[in-house]
Amino acid sequence: MSKQNWKPGNMLYPVPAVMVSCQRPGEKANIITLAWAGTICSDPAMVSISVRSERYSHDIIEETGEFVINLVTAELTKKCDWCGVKSGRNFDKFKEMKLTEYKSDFLGIPAIDESPVNIYCKVKKVERLGSHDMFIAEVVGVTVDEKYMDKKGRFDLGAANLMAYSHGEYFALGKKLGKFGYSVKKSAKKSHKKKR
Numbered sequence: 001m002s003k004q005n006w007k008p009g010n011m012l013y014p015v016p017a018v019m020v021s022c023q024r025p026g027e028k029a030n031i032i033t034l035a036w037a038g039t040i041c042s043d044p045a046m047v048s049i050s051v052r053s054e055r056y057s058h059d060i061i062e063e064t065g066e067f068v069i070n071l072v073t074a075e076l077t078k079k080c081d082w083c084g085v086k087s088g089r090n091f092d093k094f095k096e097m098k099l100t101e102y103k104s105d106f107l108g109i110p111a112i113d114e115s116p117v118n119i120y121c122k123v124k125k126v127e128r129l130g131s132h133d134m135f136i137a138e139v140v141g142v143t144v145d146e147k148y149m150d151k152k153g154r155f156d157l158g159a160a161n162l163m164a165y166s167h168g169e170y171f172a173l174g175k176k177l178g179k180f181g182y183s184v185k186k187s188a189k190k191s192h193k194k195k196r
Contacts, residue, residue, distance in 0.1 A: 017165035019070040019080050020049060022060045023109040029101055031093040031112070032057035033084030035165045036132060037069060045139035047121060050132035056088040061135055065123040066107050070115035074161045074172040081170070106141030116145045116160040 018037050023029040036050035047069065051058045061067050072080045079097040086093065094101055094110075101110035104120060111118035121137035150156045164171050 011167075014164035014166040014171065017072055017077075017080055017084075017163060017170065018049075019072055019076070019083055019112055019115065020057065020061075021068045021070060021110055021112060022057050022064065022066065024060050024064060025108070028088075028092050029094055029110050030057055030060060030088035031070075031083045031097075031099070032088070033080050040136065046124070046137065047119065047139060048134050048136050050129070050134045052132055058133065061123065062126060062133075064109070066109055067121050067123070067135070067137070068107065068109060068111045069119040069121060070112040071117040071119075071160070072163045073116060074163050076114060077163050077170050080163070102143070104141065104143050106143075111143060116148055116162075117157070118143045 015035050016037060017033060017035045020032050020034055020037070021029055022032070032051065032055060034049050034051065038048055040046050040048050049061075049067065049069070051061065057067075079099065082097060083093050086096075093099070094112075100113035102113035102118065103110055104118070106120035107122075111120070119139055120141040120143075122140050123135050123137045125136040127134040127136065144155050145160075148156050148159050150159075158176065162173050164173055
């Protein structure tokens with residue numbers, strides 16, 4: 001097996017592509033599509049998004065200190081892509097993509113109602129990194145679509161048919177391969193035999 005040496009680059013794929021909504025008071029809400037988003041802490045719940053400074057949404061988020069991360073299903077992928085290539089300076093993205101603004105109790109800015117999960121965030125710190133500025137934010141609330149609740153009252157994120165982004169292409173998530181800890185869990189059959 002042989003390997004090639006490449007110059008430094010972002011090859012950490014796949015990643016979620018998300019639609020981030022933001023809004024200045026008294027102005028139309030906007031949506032920016034980002035692939036540089038992730039979890040950075042569980043307690044308190046914190047996330048980060050990275051945005052180029054020239055993007056229309058950058059100044060909105062920096063001024064208001066708020067944004068909503070909206071997860072994207074396979075069915076929303078085309079709208080997600082459109083929101084990533086068009087600027088909110090020129091378009092009302094909610095209107096153009098026929099998306100519904102969802103008002104929550106967590107923040108004054110709207111989430112995307114068609115998204116299965118909306119994560120409401122308050123900026124705690126901005127890191128100037130180079131091509132992108134990273135907004136480090138605390139999660140102040142989450143809303144989920146009730147149609148993905150199972151019979152036991154648990155949220156079934158797998159049923160949402162989420163999309164992932166990999167090196168310029170979008171993919172629907174594939175079949176389940178296992179769950180956390182499955183590599184060390186004893187099977188029910190083996191433990192039953194030992195008890196006998």
